[in-house]
Amino acid sequence: MSDYRGLHRGPADHRLIKPVLDQTFGWSARDYARISFWTQVASACSLLASGWLVDRLGSRRVLGVALAGWSLMTVLHAVVTTVREFILVRATLGALEGAGMPSLMKLIATGVPRAERARVIGMVNAVPNVAAVITPVLVGLLLPWVGWKAWWWGWA
Secondary structure (H helix, E strand, O other): OOOOHHHHOOOOOOOOOHHHHHHHHOOOHHHHHHHHHHHHHHHHHHHHHHHHHHHHHOHHHHHHHHHHHHHHHHHHOOOOOOHHHHHHHHHHHHHHHOOHHHHHHHHHHHHOOHHHHHHHHHHHHHHHHHHHHHHHHHHHHHHHHHHHHHHHHHOO
């Protein structure tokens, strides 16, 4: 797995609630493409730099800052009012995503006994895949009742 999908996209992935957001924001195909593009650019750049940051600042510190920032950005989805603000929030999530896998791998390498590392790494890699299976079901069941803003608040 090249990145930690659970940190960036998570269960509140905007692609799954896109029809509701299209109606709310009046997105065009170009707006959606810009959101996706800048999210991916920020994620790619972050992945390139995050290993260096983890080695310099420590995995716990980097992961803690990334998770706190991720939570804040997730909540901010519920208060954005323009596509530009949505792009900023999503790009920031993309930038924070890169810290996930290097931090987790270093924590596992330094904190988990050698005999248990493969199992732990398997579980870390399974989480985003399980989430990808469960999320569409949750969105279909819960989004009509809670609305898109509450959806973002619930996953922070």
